[in-house]
Amino acid sequence: MLHAMALSDAELEHLDTQAEAIRETVIRMLVAAGSGHTAGPLDMADIFTAFYFHILKHDPRNPGWPERDRLILSNGHIVPVRYATMAHAGYFPVEECLTLRKFGSRLQGHPERTCLPGLETTSGPLGEGLAQAAGIAYALRMDRSKSRVYCVTSDGEHDEGNTWEAVMFAGKYKLANLTAIMDRNNIQIDGHTEDVMPLDSIKSKYESFHWHVLEVDGHNISAFVDAVGEAKAIFEKPTMIVAHTIAGKGVPDIEGDYTWHGKPPTKAEARKFLKEIRTMGGKVPHEYA
Amino acid sequence: MIDARAKLVADPFSPDLEKSATRDGFGHGVVEAGKKDERVVVLCGDLSESTRAEWFEKEFPERFIEVGVAEQGMATIASGMAAAGKIPFIASYAAFNPGRNYEQIRTTAALNRMPVKVMGMHAGVSVGPDGATHQMLEDIAMMRVLPHMTVLNPCDAEEARKAVVAAAATDDTTYIRFGRSKVASFTTAETPFEVGKALALWTSARPKVALLATGSMSYNALCAARDLAADGVDCAVLHVATVKPLDEQAIVSAARAAGRVVTIEEHQVAAGFGSAVAELLSRECPVKMAFLGIHDEFGQSGTPEELIEHYGLSPKHIAETAKRLVA
Numbered sequence: 296m297l298h299a300m301a302l303s304d305a306e307l308e309h310l311d312t313q314a315e316a317i318r319e320t321v322i323r324m325l326v327a328a329g330s331g332h333t334a335g336p337l338d339m340a341d342i343f344t345a346f347y348f349h350i351l352k353h354d355p356r357n358p359g360w361p362e363r364d365r366l367i368l369s370n371g372h373i374v375p376v377r378y379a380t381m382a383h384a385g386y387f388p389v390e391e392c393l394t395l396r397k398f399g400s401r402l403q404g405h406p407e408r409t410c411l412p413g414l415e416t417t418s419g420p421l422g423e424g425l426a427q428a429a430g431i432a433y434a435l436r437m438d439r440s441k442s443r444v445y446c447v448t449s450d451g452e453h454d455e456g457n458t459w460e461a462v463m464f465a466g467k468y469k470l471a472n473l474t475a476i477m478d479r480n481n482i483q484i485d486g487h488t489e490d491v492m493p494l495d496s497i498k499s500k501y502e503s504f505h506w507h508v509l510e511v512d513g514h515n516i517s518a519f520v521d522a523v524g525e526a527k528a529i530f531e532k533p534t535m536i537v538a539h540t541i542a543g544k545g546v547p548d549i550e551g552d553y554t555w556h557g558k559p560p561t562k563a564e565a566r567k568f569l570k571e572i573r574t575m576g577g578k579v580p581h582e583y584a
Numbered sequence: 585m586i587d588a589r590a591k592l593v594a595d596p597f598s599p600d601l602e603k604s605a606t607r608d609g610f611g612h613g614v615v616e617a618g619k620k621d622e623r624v625v626v627l628c629g630d631l632s633e634s635t636r637a638e639w640f641e642k643e644f645p646e647r648f649i650e651v652g653v654a655e656q657g658m659a660t661i662a663s664g665m666a667a668a669g670k671i672p673f674i675a676s677y678a679a680f681n682p683g684r685n686y687e688q689i690r691t692t693a694a695l696n697r698m699p700v701k702v703m704g705m706h707a708g709v710s711v712g713p714d715g716a717t718h719q720m721l722e723d724i725a726m727m728r729v730l731p732h733m734t735v736l737n738p739c740d741a742e743e744a745r746k747a748v749v750a751a752a753a754t755d756d757t758t759y760i761r762f763g764r765s766k767v768a769s770f771t772t773a774e775t776p777f778e779v780g781k782a783l784a785l786w787t788s789a790r791p792k793v794a795l796l797a798t799g800s801m802s803y804n805a806l807c808a809a810r811d812l813a814a815d816g817v818d819c820a821v822l823h824v825a826t827v828k829p830l831d832e833q834a835i836v837s838a839a840r841a842a843g844r845v846v847t848i849e850e851h852q853v854a855a856g857f858g859s860a861v862a863e864l865l866s867r868e869c870p871v872k873m874a875f876l877g878i879h880d881e882f883g884q885s886g887t888p889e890e891l892i893e894h895y896g897l898s899p900k901h902i903a904e905t906a907k908r909l910v911a
Contacts, residue, residue, distance in 0.1 A: 365668075407695070408667075408696050408697075409695075409696070415667065416663070416664075416692065416696060417691060417696035418691075418692075420691050422656075423656075423660045423688055423692055426657050426660030426663075426664065427660050427664035427692060428664060429664060430660065430662060430663060430664020430665040430667070430668070430672075431664040431665070433664070433665060434625075434664070434665040434667075434670045435668050437625075437646070438669070456656065457656040457660060460651070460652075460654035460656055461657055461660070461661070463654070463657075464654070464661060
């Protein structure tokens with residue numbers, strides 16, 4: 296699946312349609328599972344669609360293809376969107392998505408590499424994906440591979456020291472074949488990220504660790520594709536694409552009364568809103584709701 | 585008497601016996617492994633001299649990766665490198681590797697089935713003057729409870745070399761434990777070594793007690809056997825370098841033949857090597873047991889000799905314990 300980077304109008308329309316279908320599958324699978332995280336999978340649907348249907352060099356019939364690009368999911372709890380996108384891309388039947396979190400399923404609650412071909416890593420415990428992606432990027436560069444490494448991270452997992460160890464490492468070794476994406480939806484389990492543990496300014500933090508940083512609207516597939524294209528043209532540094540997203544994007548009932556980019560909500564407001572998002576308005580029980 | 589099949593040095597009890605630290609065995613072994621297989625890489629957390637990782641760095645600078653004082657990063661970066669086809673050895677002090685990065689090893693190496701080789705240096709009280717913070721006594725416990733993890737605890741530098749070379753040749757996730765201080769070099773290049781196999785060091789026609797030891801404590805057990813023989817107490821000594829998977833057949837046979845077992849380890853008795861032996865024997869061959877090791881306390885500063893004496897792990901203590909069990 297090779298591709299040109301810039302999107303035509305027809306391609307963009309196709310991707311938007313795919314993203315909507317993937318969101319529907321995510322909702323169906325979460326309702327069927329009866330538990331799981333909702334906000335992250337929905338708000339990352341556009342980006343996963345862009346990866347599997349336009350950006351990645353990959354082959355659903357040969358997930359271990361040595362020349363593939365690697366997509367590492369660090370915040371494993373949003374894996375429903377990866378499963379749904381992989382299914383729509385042809386890795387396995389879409390109906391298998393409904394086995395999510397069920398006994399005997401290949402679709403474990405948090406992704407396990409050994410259970411499902413194409414996952415690349417096992418994740419869920421936060422803060423470990425970027426380091427694994429950096430290790431993969433370092434090893435691929437040793438072998439003069441042309442494959443690129445992408446790592447999806449959450450904003451909340453930037454509380455973890457392990458993340459910053461990887462940020463330092465990738466900066467030191469100029470891992471230009473590594474592009475990280477942050478799902479900047481401004482929420483984590485206990486509330487607004489800036490209340491739980493302030494992260495701003497992510498841009499200046501990463502820049503001071505010798506990364507190239509881009510900020511995009513995470514729901515604008517064209518802008519995201521362009522940012523990935525720009526990252527490929529940066530030869531001296533790894534790139535972080537901060538993708539600003541709306542938690543629960545695409546489901547009007549749970550998309551916020553306010554966006555998370557502007558004025559931060561109060562702690563009480565944040566908790567109430569998070570509960571709405573996590574339960575999809577009461578449809579999905581959630582252990583942290 | 586010494587079991588000839590162990591092919592030990594000519595006189596393991598010689599006062600002039602050469603001494604070397606097991607960490608030196610890591611240095612030699614990983615260079616050897618690197619020559620055999622170019623997929624071998626070494627990651628180090630700002631301790632390349634004391635872990636002997638620098639020996640590899642000198643030989644293969646392009647395959648040595650300095651990660652800084654960042655053991656969590658080291659373990660996860662190594663998992664990534666393994667995912668991309670490398671065989672990464674990660675070297676730091678056992679207190680931090682696996683002490684600091686346990687969950688990273690659990691999730692990204694063991695559960696994820698990556699051939700990450702965790703090298704835990706400066707384990708045990710024999711670290712000496714550095715004191716309790718650096719005297720790791722819980723690493724065997726932490727590692728042996730992990731599914732898919734192989735746990736090796738070599739007795740001297742030569743066996744440590746063999747353990748490292750053997751670990752590099754498998755796709756297993758492996759933990760190897762090393763010590764800082766110099767210990768008796770009593771095995772030879774001809775001494776058998778195989779992952780999962782225990783080694784009989786001392787045998788008697790009618791043993792009254794079996795001394796089951798791991799790591800450098802096996803040499804102390806061998807010295808205790810000599811002293812016990814002089815006092816008319818026949819025993820057997822089994823060196824168990826592979827704590828997981830245990831050589832069940834050899835351990836059960838030794839317990840059955842002697843009827844009494846003493847386990848010796850430079851590690852917490854709780855959940856360590858002795859516990860692993862007890863789990864096996866309580867199921868297959870319940871016998872009277874005594875456990876030598878650290879009993880639910882931390883270490884302290886001192887010379888390695890003072891500390892081995894203080895915590896009751898010298899040949900004299902082992903022999904006394906064996907006699908009490910036999911009496």
